[in-house]
Amino acid sequence: MPELPEVETIRIGLAKLLPGLEIKDVWHDWTKSFPNAPADVKNFLIGAKVKEVRRRAKVLIIDLSTKYSLIIHLKMTGQLVFVSKNQQKLETRKKKLVKKANSQFLIPNSSEAGRFGGGHPTDSLIGKLPDKSTRVILTFKDGRRLFFNDQRKFGWMRLLPTLEIPEIDFMKKVGPEPLEDDFTLKVFVERLKRRQNSSIKAALLDQSVLAGVGNIYADESLWAAKIHPTIPVKQVSRSKLANLYEAIPTILCLAIEAGGSTDRNYLDAQGKKGSYLSLAKAFRKEGVPCPRCGTIIEKIRVAGRGTHICPKCQKLTK
DNA sequence: CACTTGACCTGTCCGC
DNA sequence: TGCGGACAGGTCAAGT
Numbered sequence: 002m003p004e005l006p007e008v009e010t011i012r013i014g015l016a017k018l019l020p021g022l023e024i025k026d027v028w029h030d031w032t033k034s035f036p037n038a039p040a041d042v043k044n045f046l047i048g049a050k051v052k053e054v055r056r057r058a059k060v061l062i063i064d065l066s067t068k069y070s071l072i073i074h075l076k077m078t079g080q081l082v083f084v085s086k087n088q089q090k091l092e093t094r095k096k097k098l099v100k101k102a103n104s105q106f107l108i109p110n111s112s113e114a115g116r117f118g119g120g121h122p123t124d125s126l127i128g129k130l131p132d133k134s135t136r137v138i139l140t141f142k143d144g145r146r147l148f149f150n151d152q153r154k155f156g157w158m159r160l161l162p163t164l165e166i167p168e169i170d171f172m173k174k175v176g177p178e179p180l181e182d183d184f185t186l187k188v189f190v191e192r193l194k195r196r197q198n199s200s201i202k203a204a205l206l207d208q209s210v211l212a213g214v215g216n217i218y219a220d221e222s223l224w225a226a227k228i229h230p231t232i233p234v235k236q237v238s239r240s241k242l243a244n245l246y247e248a249i250p251t252i253l254c255l256a257i258e259a260g261g262s263t264d265r266n267y268l269d270a271q272g273k274k275g276s277y278l279s280l281a282k283a284f285r286k287e288g289v290p291c292p293r294c295g296t297i298i299e300k301i302r303v304a305g306r307g308t309h310i311c312p313k314c315q316k317l318t319k
Numbered sequence: 320c321a322c323t324t325g326a327c328c329t330g331t332c333c334g335c
Numbered sequence: 336t337g338c339g340g341a342c343a344g345g346t347c348a349a350g351t
Contacts, residue, residue, distance in 0.1 A: 155346080199321080199323085206345085264343075284344095305324070
């Protein structure tokens with residue numbers, strides 16, 4: 002699920018909350034969610050303090066005072082939510098009081114609209130954590146807890162010496178960060194050369210070409226640059242590639258500003274949803290007029306993924 | 320080597 | 336209301 006803007010939004014949140022906190026306890030259930038947890042994982046983590054929260058591509062890195070780091074990939078449905086017991090108690094109490102108010106003050110069978118309650122849609126989730134998707138819980142000395150939830154169990158957390166992080170396969174092959182200064186048009190074109198014959202969309206999704214773009218922002222960027230996603234990389238004109246090069250960081254920044262995209266699962270570190278999808282021009286807009294030309298957006302399949310295009314703006318020709 | 324497909328999982332939605 | 340199948344934002348390994 003989370004792509005660069007979602008992971009960055011979580012990072013921004015955690016970077017404000019975690020540094021300085023000391024780990025008091027750790028719990029994990031699903032082995033694959035913490036595959037390299039040492040048998041004595043507690044000895045490695047308890048007493049460690051959080052130094053810094055970083056991001057590379059779609060991976061979060063929590064550096065600890067012990068020269069170890071927790072690195073986390075959320076894959077499709079992972080969440081990292083940080084809450085205090087007090088917040089949770091408050092949510093539970095709020096829920097009870099609202100229920101009571103509804104039964105006391107409302108006539109039976111009144112419509113949903115006439116009831117108390119609602120509030121932020123994720124408030125109720127915070128009150129319920131941990132739930133059955135919870136894979137790891139870090140408890141800090143002050144009682145607050147970080148929940149790593151992952152419904153589909155694709156995501157993972159692992160513990161590594163901080164200095165070994167650049168040596169893992171993922172870090173060695175992942176491409177440039179699209180929001181950094183060293184991501185130039187020249188670098189982009191150069192990196193795309195390794196995928197000359199694949200579709201431009203498959204190339205954008207390839208993390209070794211550039212880091213952090215997934216299905217949502219690939220569709221949005223290709224729409225912005227008016228490029229059909231199935232066109233082979235080698236057939237995309239230089240000027241269209243330049244448009245795409247401009248579009249990618251712009252869209253990623255807009256999405257970070259919006260707190261990311263929430264379809265079903267994504268939440269930030271405080272359990273809040275992201276609002277980028279309300280700004281999206283093509284992604285999940287099938288059946289809706291293209292905001293540029295009014296043609297109905299279509300959904301097709303490219304590189305094995307659901308893909309959204311304006312058939313008029315994004316022509317199959319170069 | 321370049322490129323595509325299937326597997327990893329659970330939940331939800333859609334058509335019968 | 337129940338059941339089967341397709342699909343969901345990512346990445347690997349295995350296949351062509």
